[in-house]
Amino acid sequence: GESVGLHLPTLSVQEGDNSIINCAYSNSASDYFIWYKQESGKGPQFIIDIRSNMDKRQGQRVTVLLNKTVKHLSLQIAATQPGDSAVYFCAENMRNTPLVFGKGTRLSVIA
């Protein structure tokens, strides 16, 4: 199937290096944030989430950082692997309203 990630900002990273993907969110009242990974032709997969009462959360090889002062979210991937190549979306949510997605960033891992 055709790619849904055309014309997206692209981050190219050498295999084994760390990746940092950034996201600016729009609503200062948002209290829940999620990062998704989407491979070509597939649905988004949940990676990690964070509530607004936290500024950092770690998962397996991934860390999400939240800076509410400047409405900024980042996803750090340690020791990036070829399988990490995908489009990454951040999403924000305010309680009892629908999830709002950012436009996405394409991560390209160079072997």
Added chain:
Amino acid sequence: DGGITQSPKYLFRKEGQNVTLSCEQNLNHDAMYWYRQDPGQGLRLIYYSQIVNDFQKGDIAEGYSVSREKKESFPLTVTSAQKNPTAFYLCASSRDYGLISGNTIYFGEGSWLTVV
């Protein structure tokens, strides 16, 4: 396996025809959602349903219709009124509509719709 199943994966529609995309989940989730994704764009919300027999319009509901007669099913009809329907359609669900850590949205594998 528990999950969200969308069908068909690829669908071609002639101009003027209505088509229906199927979405079934066996996760016992109350809330279900339909998103549209265009190349280079994020996901835009078409319709969502917080509970069976209830649904609300999202940001781009014009030209689409849904039903939620059963908890596990949330079909999307793309009507002839939708002038630019070619896109990737994603169905999703969550345990309930109030999203918190541990109760997040999970997606199906998507359906490609092309107008020919």
